[in-house]
Every structure is written in C-alpha cells, then in structure tokens.
Amino acid sequence: MPTDRVVVAAQQALPRTEAAVSSGRHTSGDSGSSLVEVMVAIALIGTVMAAAAPFLVKSLAVSNQQRGAQVAIQIANDALERVRALAPLSLLTGRGRTAVEAQWNQARLTAPDTLVAHLDDMQAAWDTNVANASGRDAPLPTEPHGIAVNGSDFAQHWYVGLCWQAKAVSGHPLGDCGPTSGPVPFFRVLVAVTWQQQECPANGCVYVASTLVNKGTDPVFDTKRPAPTVTDPAAQFGYVDSAASLQILSSGGRLPLTWTATGLPPGLSMASTGLITGTPSTVGTYSVKVTVTDRDSRTDDATFAWTIVEDLVLTSPGDQTSWIGTAVSLSVPRTGGRLPLVWSATGLPAGLTINASTGVISGTPTTFQTLTTTVTVSDAGTPARTASVTFGWRVNPVQIDAIAPMNVTQDANATGLTPTARYGQPPYSWQATGLPTGLAINPSTGAVTGKYADGTRYLTTFTVTDSTGAVATMTVVVNVAAKTPADVQVTAPSPDSPNQSTAVDATPSLTTAGADGGGGNPRYVWTAAGLPPGLTVETDGAITGRPTTKGVYVVTLTVTAHNGKAANLMFTWTVT
DSSP, X not given: OOEEEEEXXXXXXXXXXXXXXXXXXXXXXXXXOOHHHHHHHHHHHHHHHHHHHHHHHHHHHHHHHHHHHHHHHHHHHHHHHHHHTSOGGGTTTTOOHHHHHHHHHHHHHHSOHHHHHHHTTSEEOOOTTSXXXXXXXXXXXXXXXXXXXXXXXXXXXXXXXXXXXXXXXXTSOOOOOBSSOOSEEEEEEEEEEEEOOTTSOTTOEEEEEEEEEESSOOOOOOOXXXXXEEOOOOOEEEETTSOEEEEOOEEOSOSXXXXXXXXXXXXXXXXXXXXXXXXXXXXXXXXXXXXXXXXXXXXXXXXXXXXXXXXXXXXXXXXXXXXXXXXXXXXXXXXXXXXXXXXXXXXXXXXXXXXXXXXXXXXXXXXXXXXXXXXXXXXXXXXXXXXXXXXEEEEESOEEOOOOOEEEETTOBOOSOOOOEESSOSSOEXXXXXXOTTEEEOTTTOXXXXXXXXXXXXXXXXXXXOTTSOEEEEEEEEEEEOSSTTSOEEXXXXXXXXXXXXXXXXXXXXXXXXXXXXXXXXXXXXEEESOOTTEEEOTTSOEEEOOOSXXXXXXXXXEEOTTSOEEEEEEEEEEO
C-alpha cells in the first residue's frame, strides 16, 4: 500500500502582554488634570497605537500567506490523486531520461531548498522505452502544470524517483526510504506546488508532499465502489466568439474515468477528462448529453441545455432633438445579451426617464438644454456583459404647431398654411421648402401668401429659428386638385400613396403618368429632382437605372404639357 508523507512547515509566535494598573487619590487640593498630564496621556496613546500598527500589518500578511498555502494544499492533494490513480509501473510512462534530468537540474538551480532537500532523498528514474526528450504529455508530466485560482498562478510539479528501505526486523524500527540501493525498492513521487505572492521568498513559495508506491504489483481488492454518478451542471449560457470552459464532475466509479459528450454547441468539444472547452460560433439552444464511463464499463449521463447568444451590443440612435412640452419616446437599438436586461442612463434632459426593464426613454422635456447622454445596458450573464452608447441630446425651446394635411384647389388663396411657433424666444426667422408653386413665405412673420398655381402634391417643410439659435421644423402634406379639366395632374404614382421603397441595386417598378381634360398627351415632358443616386427620369417619364446608395430621399416629379401647364408630385423614396 502507498504511504503518504506530507511536509509542512509553520511557525507561530504569540505575543505576551502584561498590564499594569495603578490607582491613587487626588489630594484634597486636586481639582482635575494638569495640561502636562493630558499631554503625557496623549503621547502614551499615540505610542501604543504606533506600536500596534506593525502587528496589524503582520497579521494581514500572515492571513494572505495562509490563504495561498490552503490553496496549495488542495492542489497538491489533487496531484497526489493523479498518482494514486496510476498503476505502479505506469508512474514512469512517457518520462524520457533527458526530460527527467532537465527537470531535476532546473529544480536544483531555482527551486527552494525545501524541495531540493527532498530530491536528495531519492534517485531519478525514467522510462527507458521512450525518446529521451519525451515528458510533456506523460501521465505525470516533466513540465509544470499551471492552475489559476482567485487571480493567483500556481504550478504542479511531479518528480518520480527510486528509494529503498531495509527489511523489517522484529524489534527494530522501520528505517526511512533513502537514495542508497537496498533490499526493498519503492517509487517515491514528490509533488511540489509553487506560487508567487508578496510574502514569498525571492524564489517563490513552495508546498511539498510525497508518497511512496510499492514497486511490486499491488494486491487487487474488491472495493465495491458505487457506479459513477454525473453531477448535473445545470443550464449553461455562453456568447458567440467568447471562449467557454466547463468541467463536468462526478462521484463514485473506479478510475480511470472516460468522458464523452453529444449535442455540444458548434465550436465546443469535450476532453476525456470531462473538461468542455472551445469558442461557440453559432447562436442557439442546444441539448447537451455528457456520459462518464468507469474502469468497469459502468456509465451514467446527464442532459442539460446550453444556450449561446450574440454578444451584447448597443447601436447609437444618433443625436436627438426634442422640444419643451412635447412628449418623447425613444428606444436604443440592442442586439444579443442574456435576458433579463437592466438599463440605465445618464445625462437625460429634465423631464425624461429610462425604463430599467425595457430601455425606453420617455417623458416630456421641461428645460432648454444641450446634453451628452449615455445609455448603458447589462445582461444576466455570469459575469454580466455591459454595453453603452453616447450621443447628443438638445431640447429646443421652440417648436412649430402641426398642420393637418391640406386639400385645396388650383387658383385658391393660401389660407390655413401659415405656421405658428411657440415656446421660443422671439423674434423668429422663417424658411420654407417644397411650397406649392404660386406661394411665398414672409421670412419675418412666417405668413404664407399667394395662389396655388400647379397641382398635384407637395411636401412643404417649414423651419423656424428663434433669437437663441434654437431651430424647429415641421412638414405638411398639401394636395392641390385641378380646378378645370384643362389643368394638368400627375396620376401615377398615385397621389394618395406615392411613397416608394427599393433595395440597393434593384430595378424600380415605378410608372409615371399625367393627365388633363383631354386625356393622356404624348407631348408631356417629365423632369425630376431629388432622385436616389443611380436613377434618372427620361423625358417620357420612364424611371431608369438602379439605386446605389441607402437613404431616404424627397423626390419631386414634374410633368409639363405642350401648352406650358405643369404639375408636381412630391414623395419620399426609401432605398434599403
């Protein structure tokens, strides 16, 4: 049977404290403490506090060192379990002579004296059936195995050698297993765990444990270990293109254990040790089944869901413009992330708030402001993913009252089209684009005057600027019907629903047509302004080409009859 021997060094010093208590009475003439007595008392208190500081610092350092040592002990026990799982003759498997000698020489040069002293108690041993340089992939590798725990890096080292004991003699104590050849050979496996922390010596801290393994064949006992049982890892979550790692655990079973898995998300794989690693590549929810098989071919399995989502990303909604007294509702575009989400925002205009669950910003601005707004969202991942966007937000103190779509007749006076501004600081300056032909706007008062000269449909946009520089815009649809049969109208696209939508590089399906009291006239001449890049209009009204650039364009189609009468149709053309 193997014999374990763990080497641990510890030193503890307990301070001895003494307290002296004196008592006395003031004389009848005493009425309190003098200034000198007070100063002496303060000096004594300061001295005591200063003296206690090193003990506090030392206690913190010792506590930190003890935490590192506790982790090292656990890692060393894990390394010893690997040794116990191997047959005695397998301890040297894969450990070539050159690799072993290099490992031992390196330890003698750089390792702490504690480790070197243990190496001196045995002779190096190696596998004579492998290449001299082998050792990296041995069951007990010749190179250190790194483990990260709580932000600290630890390394496991295995040193395998031979030692001998004298034969047991009745009445005499059993001697130590030493490096000198003797009648009873043993394998000695030395496990060293090294790590660095502030309290370590220059060449690092080391925890050393060793075990003796009988070089002969161990007797076989029927341990009747229970069948292996997989510990359910519960539902898992991950992100596309983010590395994942999950160790599946089990209890029971006879070593060695072998693991397999089916249904893993693309990009993940399972090692025979039960460790799942990789980088997920595809979004989805996958049903994963893991199976463990022990030495006696007994198996157990567990099935769990593994959900892969896109990484959490926010898209800026762009700079925002709002007006005092006008309700706002804004959602920041989001993709990916594990639900539920938690939203927050800084730099919102007064009167606006963000819904922590939905991310919708709503409310009614109350103050003229120009702000930098940051919206942040966090998901339910472990650890949580966070994304944020920053954009400008201006609350204008001026706005234009909306005007409902207008239906008028050619040659009618421009009544009801004059815009009204509010909340701003007069005087105002007015501009208008897309006014029906025959109309004009007064830049000082905003009054629209004139008579509607040509049909058919106009998108009139008013812009007002107040004395502070605040700007507001408003667009109104004006439909101008023919007054007489001789008046020209655009009949296609339909004035009731003229807006167009076309994909980039797609051929548009728009057909144009005009009419007057005499029906279609082959002498119509067509022109257009504001067409998406890549499109042109022929004089016969045919729209040719393919759009090349995404965007929303305001288009004006104009048809002119042989008698000089004309009609305009304004609409929006969206290229996706």
